[in-house]
Amino acid sequence: MKTKRIYYDDAFVREFEAEVLTCEEHAGNAGKRWRVVLDRTALYPASGGQPDDRGRIGGIEILEIVDEEEEIAHFVDRPVSPGLVKAEVDWARRFDHMQQHTGQHLLSAMFQERYGRPTVSFHLGSDVCTIDLRGPEPTLDILEGAERIANQIISEDRAITARYGTAKEFAERGVRKGVQREGILRAIEIEGADLQPCGGTHVKSTAEIGIILVRHCSKMRQDWRVEFVCGKRAARVARHDFQILHKSAELLGSAADNVPIAVERTINERDGHFKTAKWLLQRLAELEAAAALVAAKPDGNGLRVIARAFDENSQAEYLNHFATQLSKSEKAVALLSQSGEGHLLFAQHPQAGKDMNALLKQVLARCPGKGGGTRDFARGKLSDAAQAEKAVALAAQLLVAG
Numbered sequence: 001m002k003t004k005r006i007y008y009d010d011a012f013v014r015e016f017e018a019e020v021l022t023c024e025e026h027a028g029n030a031g032k033r034w035r036v037v038l039d040r041t042a043l044y045p046a047s048g049g050q051p052d053d054r055g056r057i058g059g060i061e062i063l064e065i066v067d068e069e070e071e072i073a074h075f076v077d078r079p080v081s082p083g084l085v086k087a088e089v090d091w092a093r094r095f096d097h098m099q100q101h102t103g104q105h106l107l108s109a110m111f112q113e114r115y116g117r118p119t120v121s122f123h124l125g126s127d128v129c130t131i132d133l134r135g136p137e138p139t140l141d142i143l144e145g146a147e148r149i150a151n152q153i154i155s156e157d158r159a160i161t162a163r164y165g166t167a168k169e170f171a172e173r174g175v176r177k178g179v180q181r182e183g184i185l186r187a188i189e190i191e192g193a194d195l196q197p198c199g200g201t202h203v204k205s206t207a208e209i210g211i212i213l214v215r216h217c218s219k220m221r222q223d224w225r226v227e228f229v230c231g232k233r234a235a236r237v238a239r240h241d242f243q244i245l246h247k248s249a250e251l252l253g254s255a256a257d258n259v260p261i262a263v264e265r266t267i268n269e270r271d272g273h274f275k276t277a278k279w280l281l282q283r284l285a286e287l288e289a290a291a292a293l294v295a296a297k298p299d300g301n302g303l304r305v306i307a308r309a310f311d312e313n314s315q316a317e318y319l320n321h322f323a324t325q326l327s328k329s330e331k332a333v334a335l336l337s338q339s340g341e342g343h344l345l346f347a348q349h350p351q352a353g354k355d356m357n358a359l360l361k362q363v364l365a366r367c368p369g370k371g372g373g374t375r376d377f378a379r380g381k382l383s384d385a386a387q388a389e390k391a392v393a394l395a396a397q398l399l400v401a402g
């Protein structure tokens with residue numbers, strides 16, 4: 001059984017009648033579905049980079065259409081009655097695919113002919129379409145140039161025709177990308193611009209593409225991935241891009257044209273503030289450490305223990321500065337915690353002669369958490385941040401006892 005592909009000769013058939021040849025229940029990964037084969041179809045299966053159509057057969061929604069070479073399988077969620085049925089193509093979706101696919105042929109042709117960048121693959125996505133170009137990185141001039149010439153050809157309303165012939169015949173006519181297949185092939189000709197073997201659906205004239213908008217180019221392994229959109233989609237995408245720009249301008253309090261300058265200025269300011277805050281934290285830690293040392297009474301061995309539980313607003317980085325400052329002072333020991341995230345930090349001047357790592361292990365044995373370090377500097381994190389204060393008090397007790 002062979003399905004006649006109506007879309008090969010006329011891609012503009014939106015409704016058709018066909019004979020249901022088979023309708024079988026089909027159990028697969030996608031769940032319970034019915035596989036319907038018709039004697040003829042205008043519904044396009046996923047193939048050659050173009051996504052499959054949606055639509056209805058006998059009023060039943062199509063879930064997926066698969067090209068099985070001889071037959072085209074339409075998957076539906078309910079059985080279709082045998083005999084003659086009416087079927088229809090979801091035209092908005094299909095026409096969008098035709099605009100994108102034809103635009104892709106034209107854009108690929110321009111990149112290849114004008115700039116020597118052949119297309120090695122393409123993808124028609126549900127949001128954006130891409131072509132992968134081989135060769136050196138396309139400059140902004142090349143990207144804009146290919147877009148401009150393609151749009152010029154669109155405005156000239158040139159005819160687009162499906163041609164049939166052998167690979168040899170097409171090669172003689174200057175096909176863009178040669179194929180090795182035997183027999184009669186189908187190729188899409190854009191008058192005076194391109195000839196490309198393809199089984200997809202295309203618009204009848206370049207004007208129907210509407211417009212091509214090249215958005216972005218990025219490196220993709222050895223190739224260059226160019227993102228583009230055509231037709232109504234181009235307007236939708238441009239509108240979306242503009243809204244993002246407008247929102248950004250509003251947030252920055254600048255004109256849309258000045259967004260890059262305003263962003264640069266904001267980033268520079270942020271970096272400056274970051275440096276200042278870092279310097280201030282360090283300076284504050286020095287002063288607080290000095291005050292803490294003055295206040296701390298040395299024990300019989302001259303040991304000065306500073307135990308402190310910082311609140312959740314303190315940063316782990318501040319504990320670090322504070323401990324580093326304290327441990328510079330002879331025979332000082334810093335036992336610190338932070339209640340927000342449950343940080344623990346034990347540090348000592350080497351001559352204090354205690355073991356911070358061992359002390360941390362002892363504390364963690366009673367207040368669960370993780371951590372470790374050296375004899376002079378150990379860091380941990382409590383499983384329950386609410387135990388931060390208790391952990392420091394415990395460490396101070398153990399230190400005195402030990």
Ligand SMILES: [Zn+2]
Nearest residue numbers: 101198199200
């Ligand atoms: Zn194609």
